[in-house]
Amino acid sequence: MKEETKMKGEIKLQNPISKNGKMYDVLRYDTDKIKVDDYIDAVSSKSFAVNMSIQTALACHPRLGMYAVVREMGDLVIEDLEEQVRGIDVIELADIGMLFTRGRAGQKLDLSDETSETTAEDSEQTRSKSAK
Numbered sequence: 001m002k003e004e005t006k007m008k009g010e011i012k013l014q015n016p017i018s019k020n021g022k023m024y025d026v027l028r029y030d031t032d033k034i035k036v037d038d039y040i041d042a043v044s045s046k047s048f049a050v051n052m053s054i055q056t057a058l059a060c061h062p063r064l065g066m067y068a069v070v071r072e073m074g075d076l077v078i079e080d081l082e083e084q085v086r087g088i089d090v091i092e093l094a095d096i097g098m099l100f101t102r103g104r105a106g107q108k109l110d111l112s113d114e115t116s117e118t119t120a121e122d123s124e125q126t127r128s129k130s131a132k
Contacts, residue, residue, distance in 0.1 A: 061097030
């Protein structure tokens, strides 16, 4: 059976936005509503079309997250989010887009404080393997 890839939910904004006098402190999203044109726009916006490097590929994630929001909510447009979303809320939108592009929609990111440490012994093993 195919794993469920639908991603739908909401994010609580740390920095609320407004439109026509209405305040939004929660944005609902649904990645199943992202259309082909939305995806093409996200990956080709700005200067991405010339050089699709890792940096520019990652830069499309917030825009994909924005499309998941505007398609779900209906009363906001991309420009509302581009102009007003800021701070950690940008990362929340990017996470939605990243999970969508990685085929892991519906999964939570593990943002634990665990970091991998490289020891001198690890570095020595890597050098000796590359010398062979």
